Amino acid sequence: QVQLVETGGGLVQAGGSLRLSCGASGRTLSNSAMGWFRQAPGKEREFVATISGISSNTRYADSVKGRFTVSRYNAKNTVYLQMNSLKPEDTAVYYCAVRENIRLMASNPYEYDYWGQGTQVTVSS
Numbered sequence: 001q002v003q004l005v006e007t008g009g010g011l012v013q014a015g016g017s018l019r020l021s022c023g024a025s026g027r028t029l030s031n032s033a034m035g036w037f038r039q040a041p042g043k044e045r046e047f048v049a050t051i052s053g054i055s056s057n058t059r060y061a062d063s064v065k066g067r068f069t070v071s072r073y074n075a076k077n078t079v080y081l082q083m084n085s086l087k088p089e090d091t092a093v094y095y096c097a098v099r100e101n102i103r104l105m106a107s108n109p110y111e112y113d114y115w116g117q118g119t120q121v122t123v124s125s
Helices: none
Strands: 003-007 010-013 018-025 033-039 046-051 058-060 068-073 078-083 092-099 119-124
Touching (some): 018 092, 046 078, 058 068, 078 092
Antiparallel strands (some): 003 018, 092 119
């Protein structure tokens, strides 16, 4: 059983930055693709970013491209989401997820096996 825990959310003014972390326990995830998703009130969960296993290729939603950066530090079994130039429309609960033992990236949330509990990000205008 994989457990994921997101940290780093909070309240920030528009234009500011936050770095989210997703720590994993129960498995070594260096071979697994990881994803970040978000869900705003009244909206469906949407893809934000993904990073592949082993090669650490990345892919982003158009809405965050150029502002967000996903990375991983396999020695700590942790994935990060650096968020810069934040906008009020980035306000949401952010979730990390893992495709266990599958290294290919995915933007469809149904292709992920385990999820964290989420961390709230609020961007004020």
